[in-house]
Amino acid sequence: xxxxxxxxxxPPHVGAMRIATAMDKVHYVLHAPQGDTYxxxxxxxxxxxxxxxxxxxxxxxxxxxxxxxxxxxxxxxxTAYARFQPDLLMVGASCTAELIQDDPGGLAAALxxxxxxxxxxxxxxxxxxxxxxxxxxxxxxxLLGQDHVLPPGQQRAARAAGAxxxxxILGPTALGFRHRDDVQEISRLxxxxxxxxxxxxxxxxxxxxxxxxxxxxxxxxxYPETANTAATWMTRSFGQPSTKSIPIxxxxxxxxxxxxxxxxxxxxxxxxxxxxxxARWYALSVDSTYLTNKRVFIFGDATHAIAAAKVAAxxxxxxxxxxxxYSRELAREVREAAAELGLEAMITDDYLEVEAKIxxxxxxxxxxxQMERHIAKRLQIPCAVISSPxxxxxxxxxxxxxxxxxxxxxxxxxxxxxxxxxxxxxLIGMFRGDFEFHEGAMPSHLGHSSAPMKAETGGAGAGxxxxxxxxxxxxxxxxxxxxxxxxxxxxxxxxxRGKARRNTEKYAVEQGLLSITLETLYDxxxxxxx
Amino acid sequence: MNxxxxxxxxxxxxxxxxxxxxxxxxxxxxxxTGIIWLHRKIQDAFFLVVGSRxxxxxxxxxxxVMIFAEPRFATAIIDDRDLAGLADANDELxxxxxxxxxxxxxxxxxxxxxxxxSEVIKLDLSRAAQRLGKTFAPKVRILNYSGSGIETTxxxxxxxxxxxxxxxxxxxxxxxxxxxxDLLVVGCLADVVExxxxxIFKDLGLKSFxxxxxxxxTQKIVVGPKTKYLLAQPFLTDTxxxxxxxxxxxxxxxxxxxxxxxxxxxxxxxxxxxxSADTFEKVIAPQRERAKxxxxxxxxxxxxxxIFFFPDSQLEIPLARYLNRELGMNLMEVGVxxxxxxxxxxxxxMLDPKTQLAEGQNVExxxxxxREQQPDMVVCGLGLANPLEAEGFTTKWSIELVFTPIQxxxxxxxxxxxxxxxxxxxxxxxxxxxA
Numbered sequence: 001x002x003x004x005x006x007x008x009x010x011p012p013h014v015g016a017m018r019i020a021t022a023m024d025k026v027h028y029v030l031h032a033p034q035g036d037t038y039x040x041x042x043x044x045x046x047x048x049x050x051x052x053x054x055x056x057x058x059x060x061x062x063x064x065x066x067x068x069x070x071x072x073x074x075x076x077x078x079t080a081y082a083r084f085q086p087d088l089l090m091v092g093a094s095c096t097a098e099l100i101q102d103d104p105g106g107l108a109a110a111l112x113x114x115x116x117x118x119x120x121x122x123x124x125x126x127x128x129x130x131x132x133x134x135x136x137x138x139x140x141x142x143l144l145g146q147d148h149v150l151p152p153g154q155q156r157a158a159r160a161a162g163a164x165x166x167x168x169i170l171g172p173t174a175l176g177f178r179h180r181d182d183v184q185e186i187s188r189l190x191x192x193x194x195x196x197x198x199x200x201x202x203x204x205x206x207x208x209x210x211x212x213x214x215x216x217x218x219x220x221x222x223y224p225e226t227a228n229t230a231a232t233w234m235t236r237s238f239g240q241p242s243t244k245s246i247p248i249x250x251x252x253x254x255x256x257x258x259x260x261x262x263x264x265x266x267x268x269x270x271x272x273x274x275x276x277x278x279a280r281w282y283a284l285s286v287d288s289t290y291l292t293n294k295r296v297f298i299f300g301d302a303t304h305a306i307a308a309a310k311v312a313a314x315x316x317x318x319x320x321x322x323x324x325x326y327s328r329e330l331a332r333e334v335r336e337a338a339a340e341l342g343l344e345a346m347i348t349d350d351y352l353e354v355e356a357k358i359x360x361x362x363x364x365x366x367x368x369x370q371m372e373r374h375i376a377k378r379l380q381i382p383c384a385v386i387s388s389p390x391x392x393x394x395x396x397x398x399x400x401x402x403x404x405x406x407x408x409x410x411x412x413x414x415x416x417x418x419x420x421x422x423x424x425x426x427l428i429g430m431f432r433g434d435f436e437f438h439e440g441a442m443p444s445h446l447g448h449s450s451a452p453m454k455a456e457t458g459g460a461g462a463g464x465x466x467x468x469x470x471x472x473x474x475x476x477x478x479x480x481x482x483x484x485x486x487x488x489x490x491x492x493x494x495x496x497r498g499k500a501r502r503n504t505e506k507y508a509v510e511q512g513l514l515s516i517t518l519e520t521l522y523d524x525x526x527x528x529x530x
Numbered sequence: 531m532n533x534x535x536x537x538x539x540x541x542x543x544x545x546x547x548x549x550x551x552x553x554x555x556x557x558x559x560x561x562x563t564g565i566i567w568l569h570r571k572i573q574d575a576f577f578l579v580v581g582s583r584x585x586x587x588x589x590x591x592x593x594x595v596m597i598f599a600e601p602r603f604a605t606a607i608i609d610d611r612d613l614a615g616l617a618d619a620n621d622e623l624x625x626x627x628x629x630x631x632x633x634x635x636x637x638x639x640x641x642x643x644x645x646x647x648s649e650v651i652k653l654d655l656s657r658a659a660q661r662l663g664k665t666f667a668p669k670v671r672i673l674n675y676s677g678s679g680i681e682t683t684x685x686x687x688x689x690x691x692x693x694x695x696x697x698x699x700x701x702x703x704x705x706x707x708x709x710x711x712d713l714l715v716v717g718c719l720a721d722v723v724e725x726x727x728x729x730i731f732k733d734l735g736l737k738s739f740x741x742x743x744x745x746x747x748t749q750k751i752v753v754g755p756k757t758k759y760l761l762a763q764p765f766l767t768d769t770x771x772x773x774x775x776x777x778x779x780x781x782x783x784x785x786x787x788x789x790x791x792x793x794x795x796x797x798x799x800x801x802x803x804x805x806s807a808d809t810f811e812k813v814i815a816p817q818r819e820r821a822k823x824x825x826x827x828x829x830x831x832x833x834x835x836x837i838f839f840f841p842d843s844q845l846e847i848p849l850a851r852y853l854n855r856e857l858g859m860n861l862m863e864v865g866v867x868x869x870x871x872x873x874x875x876x877x878x879x880m881l882d883p884k885t886q887l888a889e890g891q892n893v894e895x896x897x898x899x900x901r902e903q904q905p906d907m908v909v910c911g912l913g914l915a916n917p918l919e920a921e922g923f924t925t926k927w928s929i930e931l932v933f934t935p936i937q938x939x940x941x942x943x944x945x946x947x948x949x950x951x952x953x954x955x956x957x958x959x960x961x962x963x964x965a
Contacts, residue, residue, distance in 0.1 A: 011584045014587065035561075
């Protein structure tokens with residue numbers, strides 16, 4: 001059993017729903033208790049879809065458990081097929097139905113429906129949402145592509161002379177973070193490069209489209225979390241190579257262009273394509289100088305976390321002080337990316353661990369998920385969202401890709417926005433106790449009143465101090481701040497104060513001091529600056 | 531003192547409604563959803579769901595749009611190892627509770643909330659609550675209830691939670707009989723509504739009354755044979771039963787929605803507690819008249835419009851009664867997840883006898899009926915609202931009715947406005963011809 005305040009992913013059957021809902025002419029019959037239909041709201045509310053997800057739930061209740069829940073499932077499958085007439089029927093169980101072991105796959109097969117059945121085995125107590133999506137997509141691609149698998153040892157036939165190179169775009173789903181606009185941005189980029197998009201899947205595809213995947217020359221693996229398993233199988237079975245680079249950020253997009261052109265066997269001038277990006281110039285302009293070495297902590301799914309770390313370090317000039325992911329399936333890639341930045345990656349799905357790490361590091365900016373927003377609020381650190389899980393505000397009406405050159409512009413704006421602007425930062429450092437721009441007021445461009453950021457009272461969050469207070473291992477000593485040192489510490493701008501406090505204490509412990517004086521504070525400052 | 535002589539006036543003999551009973555897919559929330567408002571009502575409580583990742587996902591999908599510096603709910607997620615053996619699951623739970631209480635020493639009341647997975651594997655959370663309660667007494671009280679989907683629908687989660695609180699009330703004994711309340715008002719109400727009701731009860735001359743659940747879990751509440759209780763919400767079946775076990779008696783009344791419902795609710799209490807007719811009229815009349823006036827502009831918009839209810843919270847019947855009698859709406863189908871005939875008797879007596887009640891749900895069939903009847907307004911959950919809007923229907927999402935102050939005289943117009951708003955909006959956006 002695990003204490004979970006917030007979960008980074010839903011259960012695996014939600015991943016399967018994301019595939020079904022992304023597609024046309026697919027229906028999913030889910031053996032699940034009453035109440036599991038809450039998942040419909042993810043699509044109708046958070047993503048604001050105009051249609052109900054194509055999911056029929058058995059919604060059994062306690063009184064059904066004494067009777068024949070298997071019969072209930074068969075009825076649901078029969079009526080769902082009759083009503084919706086899908087070209088493919090997915091069947092599976094939610095976590096509670098997994099416990100009662102009715103075998104939806106076997107039951108559905110016994111119904112003899114005139115439609116392919118995709119039975120899903122998604123272990124709800126071991127695996128999670130993205131795995132569920134990846135597994136569902138992979139099983140579907142396998143089922144519908146089986147007639148086109150190359151015999152062992154046979155190479156893929158060369159592209160017909162004069163034919164345009166073509167690719168599939170794999171991975172975008174319903175409820176994916178900015179998938180809608182990423183697909184548009186990348187499709188346009190590929191078109192401009194002279195590459196045709198054969199099928200985008202699962203988003204917008206139907207089972208017939210899935211059966212056509214083998215036709216493309218190669219695959220663009222846009223979201224490894226959901227497409228890796230299918231892409232790997234297609235490389236093996238159809239001889240289609242797939243892309244490795246993720247087109248997030250200015251440089252990421254350039255690398256992606258180079259890679260797809262190589263896979264398509266075409267020449268292209270990467271520089272020419274790069275001219276449209278304002279993000280690069282914005283980062284180079286002097287207004288951005290104050291962003292240099294701002295300490296940033298990054299957490300999210302592996303794809304977005306790795307990409308964000310690269311953008312933060314190499315395009316924004318931030319200092320990445322922490323990098324982690326909840327995507328265990330891609331832990332190795334994140335470890336490599338962290339090592340390149342001289343860090344050890346955090347691989348965890350435990351919100352409390354992430355919270356503890358951020359508390360310890362005291363970054364000036366957090367790039368994370370909706371869950372890191374909770375931590376950021378508690379620690380009063382600016383925060384921007386780079387990855388699922390996200391909520392309704394991150395399914396915006398406006399065009400907001402993360403990928404491609406336009407995506408790089410979106411990243412620049414949204415990451416810089418929560419930070420205090422340069423001039424204000426300077427003046428706060430110079431003059432304290434201003435009646436309006438006082439210490440601890442929120443950045444004024446965020447439109448908050450100048451109320452203090454720190455609530456000094458206890459109230460509901462009275463337990464919070466315990467965690468925010470650093471817990472350095474001092475053996476049996478206690479470390480005390482002298483009053484004037486504490487006062488001096490409070491003159492340091494709040495966004496670096498947490499770090500200064502920790503550094504000073506660390507220094508004091510190393511020096512074997514029992515109390516921190518004004519001098520200790522400045523000794524520590526000099527020590528860490530050197 | 532001459533007590534109120536009026537009966538709770540019923541316009542007609544109770545109709546024996548024959549609800550359409552359906553089985554099939556139910557598009558409703560489970561009882562865990564109650565945590566979304568209960569955590570705000572009882573501020574020093576923490577809700578620990580013992581369940582699967584699905585349960586955790588449900589709650590954060592609903593509440594996670596708010597950013598919590600200090601969450602007040604969490605899930606102990608069951609994993610493979612727990613499914614292997616029960617003894618082990620109890621040890622695991624103890625570890626999780628200890629971890630939680632170490633992190634949050636300010637918690638005074640902890641609910642262990644059962645879920646479908648914990649019920650199916652028969653994890654005995656009531657015993658776990660007792661065992662842990664001993665360990666953490668007197669600092670933390672630990673209670674248990676089930677919010678599982680297999681047993682509870684949406685607001686029944688509040689019922690289960692309050693029932694657990696009632697069972698934990700001190701037993702009325704010789705020594706504290708003097709503290710026994712005359713009146714207990716049961717069901718989560720918005721703070722502002724509670725304050726208004728409190729003033730009215732005081733003006734009626736009542737001294738010994740309280741609201742349940744209390745805002746602080748430490749508030750002293752003694753219930754015994756002297757106590758009469760008044761349900762403020764229609765979904766409190768089990769809570770009522772446990773109150774009766776303590777000797778309390780229910781005051782039969784319709785629910786305080788709309789002017790008429792609110793007046794009859796207070797009237798039932800006044801009559802039961804010996805308030806004079808004069809006093810009652812003096813206190814209630816100005817409130818009633820002001821509230822009646824406030825409904826007028828909304829009546830203009832809603833009058834003659836037809837309305838169809840999908841089942842959600844058990845508030846459907848009182849709402850339908852109010853919309854029909856006070857605002858002139860025509861009732862089509864009124865779906866309820868569960869019908870408690872005794873608690874609903876006064877409401878049913880006022881309901882338009884032509885109304886088609888439906889208990890339970892087969893969502894696809896119900897959608898077919900809704901499309902066939904083409905109501906002017908559909909009251910439904912958020913899983914259906916946007917898809918129905920896209921089909922051209924005007925919807926009022928039902929969950930809002932649980933999250934908004936709607937009870938009492940001063941909220942009668944706010945409640946009307948909740949229903950008028952979607953129609954007004956359609957007009958403003960020029961999607962329908964202005965009537």
